[in-house]
Amino acid sequence: MTAGFRSPDAVIAENPLERMSSASNATDNAVLKAFATIPALLEQAPELIVRGRFLDCECLLGPTGHPLHASIRAGRIVDLTSAPVLMRSWRFAYRASPAAWAAYWQPAPRPGWHDLLALTKRGEAAIEGDLHPFMTHLQYFKDVLALPRQHFAVAAS
Amino acid sequence: MSGYVEPMIGRYVHVDIGAEMHRIYFEENGTGIPLVCLHTAGSDARQWRHLLADAEFAKHFRIIAFDMPWHGKSNPPASWNGDEYQLTTARYTETIRAFCKALKLDKPVVMGCSIGGRIVLNLAIDHAAEFRALIGLEAADFQAPWYDTTWLNRPDVHGGEVCAALVSGLIAPQGPQAARTETLWGYKQGGPGVFKGDLYFYRVDGDLRGRVENIDTDVCPLFLLTGEYDFSCTPEDTKRTAAAIRGAHVTIMEQLGHFPMSENPEQFRRYIAPVLAQIVASAKVTA
Known part of the structure; x- marks a missing residue:
């Protein structure tokens, strides 16, 4: 385990979403x-x-409203924390609606919800900033961001 | 089984395109109605290897798949000096017709996928009488762009990796992993700028909106089949296109994406077999 990780509960505790009370909160x-x-x-x-x-x-x-700041070094995520972090720069952002992430992580995602760029095309996600690192490592980011797929459906149910 | 030799045979045919001889690589198998298969942008005719090897289809069709110039084993022409490659509607149409003429094909069926599907629509508009039937896979008169093609060919981005990564999302998740990986391998092997050059036809020069209404399916039947996971040419794009063409047949294919013939050959066969059977039946009636 690399230093700088937050536990899932700690990430949520840092996030204003935790204080929201809505049907989408879950x-x-x-x-x-x-x-x-x-x-x-x-x-x-x-x-x-x-x-x-x-x-x-x-x-x-x-998530669009409450993204996380990821620090990647040599392909490892060495820090992941709620954004913004005071005066910490970032090169690009990929943000999607919570519903889009939930759909993307289904074991058999529905058509149009199954790919990062399908989500941007349908307006459920946005890419901003300097896209160079994202495009040079496009499959890497697609696969890294798909990692929860194996557990999400079970955890969310 | 070690030692098994697949039935298709690959050869080169010299084809006059634009007053210059091109050495075009093609593979074929079977006898009967000529069936010419067109690969997608930035890849090559290996995408058709499962259809080419299909023993049932080969009983009724002479199945042929060729590599476009700059693709697969068809080199750029001798006159090429390294300039940026750009495929145009006119050039693409001329290439297909010249290939069919060089092989002396009598009223072939043409089946194309993606850019091949788009050009099939153009063949239906301008040259329908030359063909027995036309089949467009992942075909529409126009599609909204979803990325900037300048990323496909620049020295600070690996072309093979970015081309494959972009199209990887167009493949349905249900396909066999090996077939999905093989489909992407074709993109990793493309020459620099070739995928981008093909998309010049797709994005800039090949907008057929307002022209497909002129297709007469009484002259040449038109079949359009699109995978439900294709978010580049969506099912809605194909259905909108077909709605403007009287007599066009439309099928939306489940558990398939933008590369049906290579990403999941078995699933694709379920959809293409009835189409080919209908063409065979029509040929018998005509005869």
Whole structure:
């Protein structure tokens, strides 16, 4: 385990979503919990780390309203915390609606909800900033952000 | 089984395209109605290997798949000096017609996928009488762009990796992993700028809105089949296109994406077999 990880509950506790009371709160919390598991899941996917071995990057990933700041070093997520972090720069952001993440992580995602760029095309996600690290490692990001798929449906049910 | 030799045979045919001889690689199998298969942008005719090897289809069709110039084993022409490659509607149409003429094919069926599906619509508009039937996979008169093609060919981004990663999402998740990986391998092997150059036809030069209404399916039947997971050419794009063409047949294919013939050959066969059977039946009636 690499230093800098927050436990799923800690990530949620840092996030204003925790204080919201709405019908979508359960989905929002489940999405944040799932994001918090990504660094550890990545540690269990050495082939993905190898694919990202030339990648050092600060980026925002997560739900549209409450993204997480990810620090990636040599393909590993060495820090993942609620954004914004005071005066910490980032190069690109990929943010999607909580409903989009929940759909993306289904074991058999529905058509149009099954790919990061399908989500941007349908307006459920947005890519912003300097896209270069995202595009040079496009399959890496698709696969890293799909890591919760194996657990999400079970956890959310 | 070690030692098994697949039935298709690959050869080169010299084809006059634009007053210059091109050495075009093609593979074929079977006898009967010529069935010419067109690969997607940035890939090559290996996408059709399962259809080419299909013993049932080969009883009724001479199945042929060729690599477009700059793709697969069809090199760029001798006159190419390294300039940016750009496929145009006119050039693409001319290439297909010249290939069919060079092989002396009598009223072939043409089946194309993606850009191949788009050009099939153009063949239906301008040259329908030359063909027995036309089949467009993942075909529409126009599709909304969903990425900037300049990412496909620049020195600071690996072309093979980014091309494959972009199209990976167009494949349905239900396909066999090996077939999905093989489909992406075709994109990883494309020449620099070739995928981008093909998309010049797709994005800039090949907008057929307002023209497909002129297709006469009494002259040449038209079949359009699109995978439900294709978010580039969506089922809605195909249905909108077909709605403007009297007599066009439309099928939305479940558990398939933008590369049906290669990403999940068995699933694709369920949908294409009835279409090919209908073409065979029509040929018998005509004869």
